[in-house]
Structure formats: structure tokens, C-alpha cells
Amino acid sequence: MDQILGQVLRNAVWERLDMLADLANRADTDSLVSVARSELPRLTEGWRAMLSAHEPDERGDCPTCSTRWHRCKAPCSVWQVAHEHLVAGGLAPQQDLRGSWRKSKNSVPSQTRGPKATQAESTGRHALIPQVATR
Known part of the structure; x- marks a missing residue:
């Protein structure tokens, strides 16, 4: 049951990111300004919350990424x-970012991918990464 709920959560996040990317690429100026005003504060708050959880501890380790047996040094x-994406990406030459994150997902280390997809998780637009790689 937790795997199904987790997949539903991940799908919802991927769909939201897809929708925002589509709006950024296709919306007219007035719509884009409206979306930016409503979504940028939410996105920056989300980044801040996530980064706060990964602030190094007094030993210079990331408390979220570290385990009892393996310490993960910051950053x-x-x-x-x-x-x-937030700093260096602004200095890099502009490219079409639609789908670039999708393509780079396959380079995520295998320990973060989780177990192999079950039948329930292998359907839909945003199925787990191992299923995407086999298409």
C-alpha cells in the first residue's frame, strides 16, 4: 500500500512540474506573469524546506543523506x-530544458531509485525509472 501511495505522490509531483514547464514554454505573457507570481514563491519555499533538511551538521555531514554506517559529507x-540548477544553470548557455531532467534521471545513482517497479507502478506517464529505461 505504501508503494502505491508513494507512486501516486511521485506522479502528482512529476505532473505538476510538467504542467509548469509547459506553461513556461507556451503561455502568453499575461498568463506567464500570473503563474510566476503564484508559483515562484511556492517553488522557492519548497527548495528552502528541502535544503534546510540537508544543512550540514556540526561534523560537516548531511543528516538526511547520512546513515548509521555511511556518512555523507556536505555538500x-x-x-x-x-x-x-539555481546558480550555475543561470550562467550556462540557455538550452531547451523540457525533458532534460527526464533524460538525466537515468543517471541517478541506483541506491536512490528504490526497488524494481511492481505491476501497479509500471503504468502511467510517470512510471518508475527502470520501466522508463526499457521503453
Whole structure:
């Protein structure tokens, strides 16, 4: 049951990100301004909440990414991705970002992918990564 709820949550997030990317690429100026005013504060708050959970502890380890047996030194992958997309990405030449995150998902380390997809998780537009790779 938890796997199904987790997949529903992940699908909802992917769908929301797809919708925002589509709006950014297709919306007229007035609609884009309206979406930016409503969504940018939500997105920045989301990034802040996620990054707060990954702030290094007094030993310089990420408390969220670290386990009892393996310490993850800061900056963890969450901070690295945040920097890449929020800071360095602004300096890089512009590219079509639609789908670029989807393509790079396959480079996510296998320990973060979770178990192999069950039948219930292997359907829909945003099925788990192992199913996407087999298409």
C-alpha cells in the first residue's frame, strides 16, 4: 500500500512540474506573469524546506543523506543539484530544458531509485525509472 501511495505522490509531483514547464514554454505573457507570481514563491519555499533538511551538521555531514554506517559529507547531492540548477544553470548557455531532467534521471545513482517497479507502478506517464529505461 505504501508503494502505491508513494507512486501516486511521485506522479502528482512529476505532473505538476510538467504542467509548469509547459506553461513556461507556451503561455502568453499575461498568463506567464500570473503563474510566476503564484508559483515562484511556492517553488522557492519548497527548495528552502528541502535544503534546510540537508544543512550540514556540526561534523560537516548531511543528516538526511547520512546513515548509521555511511556518512555523507556536505555538500550532498541535493545541494549540488540545487547549485547546478539555481546558480550555475543561470550562467550556462540557455538550452531547451523540457525533458532534460527526464533524460538525466537515468543517471541517478541506483541506491536512490528504490526497488524494481511492481505491476501497479509500471503504468502511467510517470512510471518508475527502470520501466522508463526499457521503453
